[in-house]
Amino acid sequence: xxxxxxxxTGDPLxxxxxxxxxxxxxxILFYMTRYKKWKWLWTEWLTTVDHKKLGIMYIVSAVLMLxxxxxDALLMRTQLAVPEAKFLDSQHYNEIFTTHGxxxxxxxxxxFLIGIINVVVPLQIGARDVAYPYLNAVSFWTFFxxxxxxxxxxxxxxxxxxxxxSYMPLASNELSPGPGQNxxxxxxxxxxxxxxxxxxxxxxxxxxxxxxxxxxxxxPMFTWSSLVTMxxxxxxxxxLTVALALMSFDRLFGSHFFTLxxxxxxxxxxxxxxxxxxxxxYIVILPAFGIFSEIISTFSKKTxxxxxxxxxxxxxIAGYSFLVWVHHFFTxxxxxxxxxxxxxxxxxxxxxxxxxxxxxxxxxxRGKIQFTTPMLWSLGFIVNFVVGxxxxxxxxxxxxxxxxxxxxxxxxxxxxxxxxxxVFGCFAGLIYWYPKMFGYKLNERIGKWVFWLFTIGFNxxxxxxxxxxxxxxxxxxxxxxxxxxxxxxxxxSTIGGFMMGIAFLVLVYNMYYSFRFAKRExxxxxxxxxxxxxxxxxxxxxxxxxxxxxxVTGLDHFWRQKQExxxxxxxxxxxxxxxxxxxSGVPFIMGSFFFVxxxxxxxxxxxxxxxxxxxxxxxxxxxxxxxxxxxxxxxEEVIETExxxx
Amino acid sequence: xxxxxxxNGHGGFPWKHLVGFVLSIVLTLFALWVALxxxxxxxxxxxxxxxxxxxxxxxxxxxxxxxxxxxTNTKLTGRVQVGNILFAAFVAIxxxxxxxxxxxxxxxxxxxxxxxxTENRENHGGEHDSEEHGSH
Ligand code: HEM
Ligand SMILES: [Cu+2]
Numbered sequence: 001x002x003x004x005x006x007x008x009t010g011d012p013l014x015x016x017x018x019x020x021x022x023x024x025x026x027x028i029l030f031y032m033t034r035y036k037k038w039k040w041l042w043t044e045w046l047t048t049v050d051h052k053k054l055g056i057m058y059i060v061s062a063v064l065m066l067x068x069x070x071x072d073a074l075l076m077r078t079q080l081a082v083p084e085a086k087f088l089d090s091q092h093y094n095e096i097f098t099t100h101g102x103x104x105x106x107x108x109x110x111x112f113l114i115g116i117i118n119v120v121v122p123l124q125i126g127a128r129d130v131a132y133p134y135l136n137a138v139s140f141w142t143f144f145x146x147x148x149x150x151x152x153x154x155x156x157x158x159x160x161x162x163x164x165x166s167y168m169p170l171a172s173n174e175l176s177p178g179p180g181q182n183x184x185x186x187x188x189x190x191x192x193x194x195x196x197x198x199x200x201x202x203x204x205x206x207x208x209x210x211x212x213x214x215x216x217x218x219x220p221m222f223t224w225s226s227l228v229t230m231x232x233x234x235x236x237x238x239x240l241t242v243a244l245a246l247m248s249f250d251r252l253f254g255s256h257f258f259t260l261x262x263x264x265x266x267x268x269x270x271x272x273x274x275x276x277x278x279x280x281x282y283i284v285i286l287p288a289f290g291i292f293s294e295i296i297s298t299f300s301k302k303t304x305x306x307x308x309x310x311x312x313x314x315x316x317i318a319g320y321s322f323l324v325w326v327h328h329f330f331t332x333x334x335x336x337x338x339x340x341x342x343x344x345x346x347x348x349x350x351x352x353x354x355x356x357x358x359x360x361x362x363x364x365x366r367g368k369i370q371f372t373t374p375m376l377w378s379l380g381f382i383v384n385f386v387v388g389x390x391x392x393x394x395x396x397x398x399x400x401x402x403x404x405x406x407x408x409x410x411x412x413x414x415x416x417x418x419x420x421x422x423v424f425g426c427f428a429g430l431i432y433w434y435p436k437m438f439g440y441k442l443n444e445r446i447g448k449w450v451f452w453l454f455t456i457g458f459n460x461x462x463x464x465x466x467x468x469x470x471x472x473x474x475x476x477x478x479x480x481x482x483x484x485x486x487x488x489x490x491x492x493s494t495i496g497g498f499m500m501g502i503a504f505l506v507l508v509y510n511m512y513y514s515f516r517f518a519k520r521e522x523x524x525x526x527x528x529x530x531x532x533x534x535x536x537x538x539x540x541x542x543x544x545x546x547x548x549x550x551x552v553t554g555l556d557h558f559w560r561q562k563q564e565x566x567x568x569x570x571x572x573x574x575x576x577x578x579x580x581x582x583x584s585g586v587p588f589i590m591g592s593f594f595f596v597x598x599x600x601x602x603x604x605x606x607x608x609x610x611x612x613x614x615x616x617x618x619x620x621x622x623x624x625x626x627x628x629x630x631x632x633x634x635x636e637e638v639i640e641t642e643x644x645x646x
Numbered sequence: 647x648x649x650x651x652x653x654n655g656h657g658g659f660p661w662k663h664l665v666g667f668v669l670s671i672v673l674t675l676f677a678l679w680v681a682l683x684x685x686x687x688x689x690x691x692x693x694x695x696x697x698x699x700x701x702x703x704x705x706x707x708x709x710x711x712x713x714x715x716x717x718t719n720t721k722l723t724g725r726v727q728v729g730n731i732l733f734a735a736f737v738a739i740x741x742x743x744x745x746x747x748x749x750x751x752x753x754x755x756x757x758x759x760x761x762x763x764t765e766n767r768e769n770h771g772g773e774h775d776s777e778e779h780g781s782h
Contacts, residue, residue, distance in 0.1 A: 322740050
């Protein structure tokens, strides 16, 4: 392979990206060296096993990915703004919708939520860390490396272009030659390891590490939603792992699982992909439901209405989510019987979701509602998500889907659920728990601007797309003719897209503004919260979270303590020494070897893949012989930390 | 706290894991040999390797996945274990039976591209009353 094949060449946009990447790198290198931050970076972040820091790193990465995916989105919207535009050619457009979709789902939505889960769940259940802190770091680094591997594709080797669904035979060697599609396979495979480990880690954490007295039916709703999500992850992700592995075999070693030749079954890929893919959409929505539940309850000053109904509907969803996958390919032609069955299961799964909407409404009913920004996002969610849900039921009717399938109607539908559900949830959760992570709130006034700009922009962008879809505009086309008459609505949609882009920039500005000027919190209870994460004396909990593990007596324990004036004050004799895990650089190193491995496979350079593989196995062996029992935080240190933070 | 009590509590050489590991590899190699190195009929090959697959799954559940572990100290663990196994069975059945059904019903069976054309037509004739032709 020659160098000019290795680097992507010939497109001014890409050269621009090259330049900005080099400049950013140089800037970071300069800053870190100038201010002597390397050691700090290594000891405080790269080697940490603290769930709060890992959570923050997840969220920072997710926000960066939101930026990247957002730039992709706006490039596409620019190209589509007017008929027959020449901004992007068809291949480039294909690459961009592929990276946009993949990044938004796998490297933005999931890590954002997993980041919030990391920060919040151990605090909510009164634990000092997760069950396997070291494994948690491995999760983060495999996710991060997978994401980086996928992201460099657009400057090195070329991006995948077969859509985020990568249907065969389009994604095969014959129709998608070159390393692009391999990036998809290995980026997702490596990140998938991290997700699976997170699933196991948090399942065990929630089942085993709850504070005394916190029975399952006393857990906060966000913890419940995380628990159910982890169960879905554990059962759904192996399907993706296997499917990706089989496609990798097809591409690298000439096997015939999904190929056209050799009795391969190309449609089996679609089948397996969606067997994972539909549970995946619940993986990215259930935690958001949990976030909204917490926020709506807090700012209505009421216990969540129908707590148990919420839980049962989530458990039902967990089971159902494995029974609806065919609705993604009704038009494949599996026949009337198959389509009818999956049509019915799909409509049925709407019922538990509907139950939840009513639970939120009844929670607010007669509550003293405070219109804080997290609450605004939650209200915006209810309204907009219902639009997404209703159009979802329309798509569920197999016969009607023949009309909607592969049009902008579908594009609009899934953005209404993914943005109004998942993204609103991520923003709401980020703002709500921001004081827990950084010790101050984001500015509320700017926050309201962000909310209105984003929500209005969102509707301006995607509402017209329903009508474009009904008018026959297909999805994944890079341009359309003047005569089609789709021009005006597309222009409107693009304007809305840019409004969302601006809203994102204002959000980032708000982070900077609040960092500079926001009033620092003096207590741990920034919003008048109900659950244990708000009960720490300091705004930001110390690394061991709780000096004394709380004893829980019921739902909304902290809230009731406050009402009854019984919030415990710590005294020196409550303090015992605390056992904590040691930091470790091994997960980071293991991640780096994963990168070598992935990169080798992407370019079919087996020597490099083997080096990476040996490295990964080596770190595993190293870990197996490492007798690291963690360490104890002395009573004096705990007392001192608690006094300082009081 | 994390790993407080368990850190070095494993004790002894992990024979169980080693045996499980070796047996898994042996079963895999054997399946490979049956598929590539013998000239049994396709049906028999499938039956045998499916048999091995079930054996290996059982082996892994026993040797690595603590399926027999019975920590009765809390009622919860027992219930979680049972729920877990039932849900796993449910998902496995859905994946296998569901996929077979979806992939063999209606037009989807045309995916066997290498099959002689005539056979394809026959299947087609039997099924297509209820279906659209538009999707082809
Ligand atoms: C600024 C907000 C966004 C805009 C303007 C936007 C715009 C677009 C556009 C123009 C397409 C391509 C449509 C086509 O050509 O078929 C697309 C596809 C897609 N988007 Fe977005 N999007 C946004 C946010 C998101 C978010 C937050 C997610 C997920 C969490 C997401 C997930 C997807 C997926 C999965 C696809 C399908 C990709 C494919 O066809 O393979 N988008 N989006
Ligand atoms: Cu689905």
